[in-house]
Amino acid sequence: MAPVSEVGEEMHALVERLYPLCRSITGDGVRATLEIVGEYVPLEVHEVPTGTRVLDWTVPQEWNIRDAYVADASGRRVVDFRASSLHVLGYSVPVSATMPLAELRPHLHTLPDRPAWVPYRTSYYQPQWGFCLAQETLDALPDGEYEVRIDSTLADGHLTYAEHVVPGRVPDEVIVSCHVCHPSLANDNLAGIAVAVFLARALAERQPHYTYRFVFAPGTIGAITWLARNRERVERVRHGLVLACAGDPGDLTYKQSRRGDAEIDRVLRHVLAVSGRPHRITEFTPYGYDERQYCSPGFDLGVGSLSRTPYAGYPEYHTSADNPDFVSPRAMADTLAVCREAFAVLDRNRRYVNLSPYGEPQLGRRGLYDSLGGRSDAKQAQMAMLWVLSLSDGEHSLLDVAERSGLPFDTVAAAADALHGAGLLKT
């Protein structure tokens, strides 16, 4: 794995490549995005036809757009899709008309409080058309006639999503999910995509215990489609993490699963706490990203969400200010590092059973214990062995041991390996 600073730069470069594409919940923007991601890690791309029933939903028509603009009487484009994919209301139906500003105005979305920024707006399930622009651009428009054109198509097609799998030693799965449906927004969620890609590469360096499945799918409808098409696989999903807003300058935030005490919740709380990083742990709420779907009460998976500043928690959220300058190599590298630390714990966390539970087993004759008694400086490794033996009753995991003993998880896991090797533990 590249050093942290280098991997940060690589992730940022990926964000910059993906930034200009006009993504939505369907269409060629998603396909182009997945094609670039596929250059980093192999992807299995799925195309699901319009009209397919997915849980309570139906895959919508596919939306594609070639051009869109508002031009003034002189023909000058005062709002231009070619400058930014944000300028068009997502899923706009086609329009080609000339109208006075007064008639156009209800179709124009701005942020009066942030007059220089362009908002991000969509209308997936109600046929509308519209443009997003800076308030100061709007303020500068003189009355008069404007040419309005959106060259989009909304037609039967497909919803596109992709998977990448890092095979583990067991078929039980950990899913890492990130949404790929937002257009030119860097933190939301190109940074998440980039962290996911480099996390996958890191996990593949050494075969992990779990099988890790990375899901790159449009928000909401994409996760719902994946869940609908993987009802049996869901039985094997043990843990999961949604990555979103992974690159802004804020502190890390872990949003717990609906269960609140799922193993992934405990692992992230532990790793963030012992890391010494300032961070926030928040309760589950049924709003946010695709943890909403994974944690819906019928599935109720142990899936949390890792962000830096969570959605809607920063002024740049869903605006043109969420651009590649807003995310940094350092922040993305930090998010990636915590993911790696967390999965290193998750992957080794087990519940063992002490096979010699009546009294302490004699560690000395197995070469596991310092032979010179009477000293008070029993080494950490030996303390870890005693703790693992004491708590390995099938009820406590190694993470429980680490938290109760105050010893580092790695030390505890190493002690468990030694005891397992000596035949004193079974899983």
Added chain:
Amino acid sequence: MAPVSEVGEEMHALVERLYPLCRSITGDGVRATLEIVGEYVPLEVHEVPTGTRVLDWTVPQEWNIRDAYVADASGRRVVDFRASSLHVLGYSVPVSATMPLAELRPHLHTLPDRPAWVPYRTSYYQPQWGFCLAQETLDALPDGEYEVRIDSTLADGHLTYAEHVVPGRVPDEVIVSCHVCHPSLANDNLAGIAVAVFLARALAERQPHYTYRFVFAPGTIGAITWLARNRERVERVRHGLVLACAGDPGDLTYKQSRRGDAEIDRVLRHVLAVSGRPHRITEFTPYGYDERQYCSPGFDLGVGSLSRTPYAGYPEYHTSADNPDFVSPRAMADTLAVCREAFAVLDRNRRYVNLSPYGEPQLGRRGLYDSLGGRSDAKQAQMAMLWVLSLSDGEHSLLDVAERSGLPFDTVAAAADALHGAGLLKT
């Protein structure tokens, strides 16, 4: 319902009418009290004969009193029952004698620390006679002979209690209980009686979900009698509230049921917390008012007790200073308002089951969701729907949803109604 200030005045007027009557655990004072209450809400009055076994107890003889006094040698009444019903020891046996002050003294009860106040004393289960008077009255009595007369009867008769029922849509019951056995004491418990009466009237304005049963009964023996005669009905009692000391100037105090986590406990804690009122929540203790009986371990009902300053917590308690001036229209109106708020929550609180629990149901196509995506200001009503869907797994009540989401209970309940109407929830 009358505005708060008006209903406060009406309650205070009822307290003033009831104040002069000499109530005890049996006798005509209770009957006269219930007759006046019956002018406000229809009552079913029960008469239970002396000697009836009620749980571990036996209905005692009925006590009635016509007159009582201590007169000095000149014939002047120095202690006079006609001035206040408190002057006679409750359940005094008849006496007619002349005796020196020294002999009389053991029968005279005063409050040396509050020399101007007359205490309230009774002796229900041991035949005694006595008078209660101000210490300063006693101090002014010269030695000499006194005529002592208590014109009471203690004879087979009945114990009297009454019920008023506000019928609901289900036979499950909420009981509201208040004791009617104390003589001329305003806060203890004429204020409680008055709040109960106007609460019953308020609940009847719109048919409630639960059937609300108001029990007006003498303390201890009355509640025990009611429980003894309603063993089957008790199976249907879901919640209950004892009202006592409901009109003094102190903050509200909710004493939790013996269970501590009964639904009534959670409702009162919630309503008082969100109301912003200063208040106290106290643990159950087996001393106090009739929650002692309802919460005895064999019944263990979810019955709490609402007071302002709890029993024995104010100097005026069980003295002549607990008179109608001590209770205010404003305080009683405030107690009533909290009861109404609490029962409004209790009455709508349900556990629902999400019928579309796999992923979020598509609210948009059901007209339940704002159609314009990409906005961060999702409305409270929509958040409430997501919360209700997320937590409606049969384990969480709407109150759980309100507390976990931080949303107002009303908003949550309205969301549940909308989702239920759309076929997405069942009870």
Added chain:
Amino acid sequence: MAPVSEVGEEMHALVERLYPLCRSITGDGVRATLEIVGEYVPLEVHEVPTGTRVLDWTVPQEWNIRDAYVADASGRRVVDFRASSLHVLGYSVPVSATMPLAELRPHLHTLPDRPAWVPYRTSYYQPQWGFCLAQETLDALPDGEYEVRIDSTLADGHLTYAEHVVPGRVPDEVIVSCHVCHPSLANDNLAGIAVAVFLARALAERQPHYTYRFVFAPGTIGAITWLARNRERVERVRHGLVLACAGDPGDLTYKQSRRGDAEIDRVLRHVLAVSGRPHRITEFTPYGYDERQYCSPGFDLGVGSLSRTPYAGYPEYHTSADNPDFVSPRAMADTLAVCREAFAVLDRNRRYVNLSPYGEPQLGRRGLYDSLGGRSDAKQAQMAMLWVLSLSDGEHSLLDVAERSGLPFDTVAAAADALHGAGLLKT
């Protein structure tokens, strides 16, 4: 029982008698110790042959020592076992040689940070020999040849431990265990032995409810041997306490059992809290004294450990500074007092069932209740009765009642006795 000050002196005298003996995990030092203890309380002494399998361990060879020294060229003993049993590495194999200081040095153990103190070291399970001495003694040794002699034997023999039983009214047992394997160390554990001895004598003054078994055994291997030979008796062990470091000037420390909520844990927490003594309650750790064995997950007994300053928590620990001056009559008397208070609670703690659970039973007609009503100063004893009745549902112990009511345990237990006597409770 002698007054506290006198019993403190008696315990200290016992410590001084035992101090010079060279104890180890086997051998005549333990036998001599138990012989002296047997002068105070009758003991059943057990001898378990070398080679006996005990749980995962094997009883080792017996070690005995007659003399040991390092002598300089002039024949002067510069390190002399006769001065202190600490001077020889415990379980040293015999040696008789002359060697230069450089060759001797790896066999010499000192405390560089405490140059005047002699450390305590052992090597039970690896054949070694060695001496322990003050750093300043070592520093003063000139180079040259030294005569080295350890006149010890390590041969098949026995492991010795002893029991003393205070018979109770039920066969369920409470074990009190203390290690007897440390040589000339006063706090660790002669003070513990002394407290155990006088605790046993105090318990025998009045027949207790439980049967109290005192185990005097070498650390680790002794407790393991006892457990191995008492597998059926262990089923009857309800509670237990390990006594160690019972006489130093620090505050009391109670280390909870592995369960953390065993009855002994609750009792010690309660007794220490209400005593007003400054004290510490610590979580279980799998390091320390023989609670390690009693609490190993296969047994998981409710055994805690009472110390003043816990092992390794004071500089004198495992050094020659842990001598009889380090422990005081006052501190030992205080430890003994807390043990007595705790066992007084443990011995009376029961779960009762209220036989009249529907409503309050009428205490008055049973002579259990103040007959004059209307008074707010209900006596503590009466409150205790109401609390016991309220919580006696088979789920709550008298200690639960005491903690929930805030009433003294003694008052609660007396109330339970009165109610039991009146036929209102059963166990």
